Amino acid sequence: MDTLPLPDDGTAAAPPTPDELRELYSLMAAVRRLDASAVAWQRQGVIPGYAPELGQEAAQVGSGYAVDTSRDFVFPTYREMGVARAMGVDMVEYMSTHKATWHGGLYDPKTSRLAPIQAVVAGSVLHAVGWAHGQTLDGSDAVAMTYLGDGASSQGDVHEAMNFAAVMKAPVVFFVQNNGWAISVPTERQVAGGSVAARGAGYGIPALQVDGNDVLAVLEATRRAFVHCRSGNGPVIIEAMTYRRGPHSTSDDPGRYRSLDEERDGAGEDPLRRFRQQLLSAGLADEAFFARAEASAAAEAEMVREGLEALGPRPGSEMFDLVFQETTPALQSQSASWREESEHV
Amino acid sequence: MDTLPLPDDGTAAAPPTPDELRELYSLMAAVRRLDASAVAWQRQGVIPGYAPELGQEAAQVGSGYAVDTSRDFVFPTYREMGVARAMGVDMVEYMSTHKATWHGGLYDPKTSRLAPIQAVVAGSVLHAVGWAHGQTLDGSDAVAMTYLGDGASSQGDVHEAMNFAAVMKAPVVFFVQNNGWAISVPTERQVAGGSVAARGAGYGIPALQVDGNDVLAVLEATRRAFVHCRSGNGPVIIEAMTYRRGPHSTSDDPGRYRSLDEERDGAGEDPLRRFRQQLLSAGLADEAFFARAEASAAAEAEMVREGLEALGPRPGSEMFDLVFQETTPALQSQSASWREESEHV
Amino acid sequence: MTGFRQAQSPDAKSPEAQSPDAPSPDPEAPAGSHTVTLSMQQALNRALDEVLAENPRAVIFGEDCGRLGGVFRITDGLQAKHGASRVFDTPLAESGILGMSVGLAMAGFHPIPEVQFDGFAYPAINQIVCQMARMNYRSRGALPMPITLRVPSFGGIRAPEHHSESLEALFAHVPGLKVVSPSNPHEAYHLLKYAATRPDPVIFMEPKSRYWQKGDVDLRAADTPDAGPPTGAKVMRHGRHITLVAWGAMVARCLQVADLAAEDGIDVEVLDLRWLKPIDAEALVASVRKTRRAVVVHEAPLTSGLGAEVAQLITQGCFDTLKAPVERVTGFDVPYPSGDLEDEYIPNIDRILFGIQRVLEYRRG
Amino acid sequence: MTGFRQAQSPDAKSPEAQSPDAPSPDPEAPAGSHTVTLSMQQALNRALDEVLAENPRAVIFGEDCGRLGGVFRITDGLQAKHGASRVFDTPLAESGILGMSVGLAMAGFHPIPEVQFDGFAYPAINQIVCQMARMNYRSRGALPMPITLRVPSFGGIRAPEHHSESLEALFAHVPGLKVVSPSNPHEAYHLLKYAATRPDPVIFMEPKSRYWQKGDVDLRAADTPDAGPPTGAKVMRHGRHITLVAWGAMVARCLQVADLAAEDGIDVEVLDLRWLKPIDAEALVASVRKTRRAVVVHEAPLTSGLGAEVAQLITQGCFDTLKAPVERVTGFDVPYPSGDLEDEYIPNIDRILFGIQRVLEYRRG
Numbered sequence A, B: 001m002d003t004l005p006l007p008d009d010g011t012a013a014a015p016p017t018p019d020e021l022r023e024l025y026s027l028m029a030a031v032r033r034l035d036a037s038a039v040a041w042q043r044q045g046v047i048p049g050y051a052p053e054l055g056q057e058a059a060q061v062g063s064g065y066a067v068d069t070s071r072d073f074v075f076p077t078y079r080e081m082g083v084a085r086a087m088g089v090d091m092v093e094y095m096s097t098h099k100a101t102w103h104g105g106l107y108d109p110k111t112s113r114l115a116p117i118q119a120v121v122a123g124s125v126l127h128a129v130g131w132a133h134g135q136t137l138d139g140s141d142a143v144a145m146t147y148l149g150d151g152a153s154s155q156g157d158v159h160e161a162m163n164f165a166a167v168m169k170a171p172v173v174f175f176v177q178n179n180g181w182a183i184s185v186p187t188e189r190q191v192a193g194g195s196v197a198a199r200g201a202g203y204g205i206p207a208l209q210v211d212g213n214d215v216l217a218v219l220e221a222t223r224r225a226f227v228h229c230r231s232g233n234g235p236v237i238i239e240a241m242t243y244r245r246g247p248h249s250t251s252d253d254p255g256r257y258r259s260l261d262e263e264r265d266g267a268g269e270d271p272l273r274r275f276r277q278q279l280l281s282a283g284l285a286d287e288a289f290f291a292r293a294e295a296s297a298a299a300e301a302e303m304v305r306e307g308l309e310a311l312g313p314r315p316g317s318e319m320f321d322l323v324f325q326e327t328t329p330a331l332q333s334q335s336a337s338w339r340e341e342s343e344h345v
Numbered sequence C, D: 001m002t003g004f005r006q007a008q009s010p011d012a013k014s015p016e017a018q019s020p021d022a023p024s025p026d027p028e029a030p031a032g033s034h035t036v037t038l039s040m041q042q043a044l045n046r047a048l049d050e051v052l053a054e055n056p057r058a059v060i061f062g063e064d065c066g067r068l069g070g071v072f073r074i075t076d077g078l079q080a081k082h083g084a085s086r087v088f089d090t091p092l093a094e095s096g097i098l099g100m101s102v103g104l105a106m107a108g109f110h111p112i113p114e115v116q117f118d119g120f121a122y123p124a125i126n127q128i129v130c131q132m133a134r135m136n137y138r139s140r141g142a143l144p145m146p147i148t149l150r151v152p153s154f155g156g157i158r159a160p161e162h163h164s165e166s167l168e169a170l171f172a173h174v175p176g177l178k179v180v181s182p183s184n185p186h187e188a189y190h191l192l193k194y195a196a197t198r199p200d201p202v203i204f205m206e207p208k209s210r211y212w213q214k215g216d217v218d219l220r221a222a223d224t225p226d227a228g229p230p231t232g233a234k235v236m237r238h239g240r241h242i243t244l245v246a247w248g249a250m251v252a253r254c255l256q257v258a259d260l261a262a263e264d265g266i267d268v269e270v271l272d273l274r275w276l277k278p279i280d281a282e283a284l285v286a287s288v289r290k291t292r293r294a295v296v297v298h299e300a301p302l303t304s305g306l307g308a309e310v311a312q313l314i315t316q317g318c319f320d321t322l323k324a325p326v327e328r329v330t331g332f333d334v335p336y337p338s339g340d341l342e343d344e345y346i347p348n349i350d351r352i353l354f355g356i357q358r359v360l361e362y363r364r365g
């Protein structure tokens, strides 16, 4: 499915260069490694929980890579580690949310161009629309990209967001990762009609369904969508068909709702292996390259681990100090008695 | 637009008989008269406010007439006087809500098969889905019909309702009266994509757009939809294209947002005049019939007026007694002190 | 449905009944004075006009806010004056309106959204509580939420269901929100101008039954060096025997009650709480330390209403001096009733007088 | 995100940490006794199983409630036993779940929906407040709303954002709702069976940090002629010097505090409020008439929390005998923090002891 018209000047988005292709692979390798490490860290007690994105590396890296962090802004859910990594967000600051250090993460959303991690399913789709409309008001050509899942598509806010965006022609890319599952509920019992992209027509929003395990297809679709948005044509929906290969989170037990056979059938081709084959056959990378990518991914994961282990708790006073820009007498007095009773000062 | 498949057995819904056609006209005449009267009563201080449905008689009577009140259930908004009348609801009890006697009206929703009047825009679409799913669980072939406006279509609940209904194959008819306006906002700045019915495809819900000023088209569409639902095929969307000829409510001033020219152009043909011509040319009614219909409509309006004037306020004790099926000590004591302080007993 | 206010209080019957459709007249300022006579609707409209003029990042939007000027005409004329990109209509979806406000704030704007009626804030509660109120915190101060949410609030206009609700207890309980309600045109002008220039989210609850009531507005008040910003509570009438605490439309009613009580020699102090969060506990305690007795009045249901918080703050701060438990005269624990019964529901003069009497006649033991 | 509970309290470390994935074991009933040892998760599961068996109109649904048995396994095994038309998964939309519940109730069912976590009740608030809580009233009793909404509630499990909220003050303020929270497996079993057979809407707030804690459940209790239905508050420990009022997970903490205080010779009475609406004012007053001092403890933020209502009810009923103002030991007026800081936020033993001390040491003047 592809209802996104070609740009007015007939030019498609630029295809990735060989360097870009290799960078994409390195990013995917780093994400795969960090993701697997995070699951292990949870088992080891380094972090209390984590929502793995195994199998979604192509969808996440491919789309995140299309973002221009000098102007665009991205609104993630709780599972977009790969997007954050592709955008260059500090990974210790990102993962700090999974260490229960600070809801939303410690990274600065303004400089990183990534909104705080969002735990409300579909909670931020409307923020993307508002932010994007702000760009229109400012005469900027920046684009908002918001991530949502197949499960999230059921929320009323998604409908309101798509309708608002289309009515206001807001430059928003709705990037849907349809990974087959919302915890234990499969897409076919979640998304009536079978496709989130197909809903675009009802709003007059151009939409694309892409193979979410093909990083190049994802990158191309996202770049096309950004071109469309930047030219003032309004929103685009991209539905990347992928698969959540792991559990919903480290406290989930997928064995209760799907069999290993079903997993094998549903998951399709592994996005990393596939891209590796493509690079190999195109002669753009060799075994040495992959070994280097793997080694640097491992080193990076190790650094993130060290950073997380070194990360102490935030001072309790931040609970009070960060509520408002202008604090209140009640907060000041609560902060004072907290200090007295808990820190005994 | 019409994506509603023919019934499995190939039979369409039965066409209306001559008696039915005349009854339809009489109903529309009664509704037109009562509606105009209610506006006048508001000006005279008989009722404090009213939301007129002038111009929507065909959409309301045509759809309400299709309801089988021995089994189906209807979920109105605040503007469905014509539906209520076509279903045989007591009009004094219905209009009592506009006299500020009781929110929701005094009629019994269970026996009348009409849910209480609903002031939350899109507030009841989900109730229809739940009620309809109850029919599936009970093995009943009853159908829920829920009314909503073009404005209401923007609410998240409408999306959730359509998706739930389609996933569960619930026997619901979503009857959209697209009357061109949501207070001061025209459909084109409200409904992205231009049509609520067009959204059906995104959910896999068959949908029809009909001329909402043609009572026969509306009746036929509604009957077809009911047949579809009764046979276990899941929900249907009907979008009746009509026009709100009057103000949004008796406290609205449409002159602030639309010109008389725009009103003339938008309103299209008057549904009553049109049906009258049809009946005349088909030889199914003559001037004497129309005169009788008009006279009986006038008599009925007069009776409703008398009923409303005779309607006293409800006893204040009902405020407390109707909150719960099982009251609470706090309510009992509040009720007692209210009685003491307000009724001085 | 929109308010049926106009219908219920026809011009002939009530001084409050200036037609909502009338254009805002020019302020009738006596020459050389800074005081003008305005209705609350006019005062709010003027405040918004000035906010738009002073802050190019301020934007106003909501259902029917643009061309129509809002069902209560609070934004009347602002689209024509400031343009359709500063003042605009949205589709009919409150969660959408608030979610969009959050996004606009993230993009550096100061959104001033309107929710058409109190009861229609509920569809937006998720965005209000989980997003607007927390984004500053979640982002560790990087993404402030300077959003001023206007909500025509409270009852008293014989309106349809869901058009007469009092949500202050809910809002005041939510960490990250500030909540304010004006009681007269002067307060409306200054509190809105103040709220709409704050860097934090403020819920601005407008007492819709007072929209058409006129009053003097001193346009300078907040500018004079000793006046300071309009924070905290405000004594609207000084008295020695008992303190009435109220906000919104109940302030005017309490002032009436005070007049009546004065005839019986009871000297009532009336405190307009103004800010429902943060609550000015000092002002509460200062007043009741003096009067030693208090009644708190609100339209919202009794149980878990803001009156409980006010009463507890007073009790906490005045335990030694209090002569009787603080009384609450409030709406009942019932859904807000239809027009015919609303005078039975909203605290009326009799019920407030009974409350005063209970406190004055309280004897230990 | 779903709860990270399992991760945060690994089996080895805490007695509370029975894996949520373990199948519900058979009740370990000593022969001839009616008392079984169950975790709260098992007690709730058993109550729902019996409700489904006894009432053919009862239906259970929500996100992941069917096949998975709920993220906390409260509905574990119920779909397999009672069928997928009695126990089923819905799409991921809380307003949809509640709106559908209202419609099912109108069709004569007794829906027992689940909202997966407290913070995700907000998207359903509009349906809860404007529809579920009012349909009986609006329809003048013709359309009762026998809906039991289960909400895993409160904090203490180091969960992601929005998974640790306390909404009782909001719910208790809404006319037309009843609200209850169990503090242990015995209460959980009986309160859920009672709530789920009522003709009115009940919000059932489950203290998720207590799900895996075991306790004795007397299966008969509510049936014995003199026990009566589990309405009202319940004294969990008798004491003479001060009353601690709590609900949900805070009851166990207050019992711990009482043990510690006893070492210092302070005899603490612990009252489990159980019903947060209607509140058992009589029980509050009876206890504090005796002890003359009270502290109310809750996880929710202080301002406009249910503690204010409890304090005011006590003050109103015990003004003469009260030796000190009622203290509130609560969460702060801040968004519920991330796991690292939650022990700073939730009232801990120290803070409750400080509260007791303030009350005991209070001197007039």
Ligand SMILES: Cc1ncc(C[n+]2csc(CCOP(=O)(O)OP(=O)(O)O)c2C)c(N)n1
Binding pocket: A079, A119, A120, A121, A122, A148, A149, A150, A151, A152, A153, A179, A181, A182, A183, A244, A248, D001, D002, D063, D092, D116, D120, D123
């Ligand atoms: C409003 C809301 N409801 C429920 C939840 C609990 N929850 C967290 S993730 C999830 C499933 C989300 O599925 P999907 O949108 O497909 O994203 P995925 O987890 O597959 O990435 C649920 C039900 C939540 N976080 N927010």
Ligand SMILES: Cc1ncc(C[n+]2csc(CCOP(=O)(O)OP(=O)(O)O)c2C)c(N)n1
Binding pocket: B079, B119, B120, B121, B122, B148, B149, B150, B151, B152, B153, B179, B181, B182, B183, B244, B248, C001, C002, C063, C092, C116, C120, C123
């Ligand atoms: C949730 C909600 N938001 C706002 C309103 C105020 N309001 C009442 S009717 C209306 C317009 C509805 O338009 P539409 O759905 O097209 O129905 P129509 O009035 O045209 O019949 C609005 C904004 C409301 N009643 N409920």
Ligand SMILES: [Mg+2]
Binding pocket: A149, A150, A151, A177, A178, A179, A180, A181, A182, A183, A244
């Ligand atoms: Mg998914």
Ligand SMILES: [Mg+2]
Binding pocket: B149, B150, B151, B177, B178, B179, B180, B181, B182, B183, B244
């Ligand atoms: Mg309309």
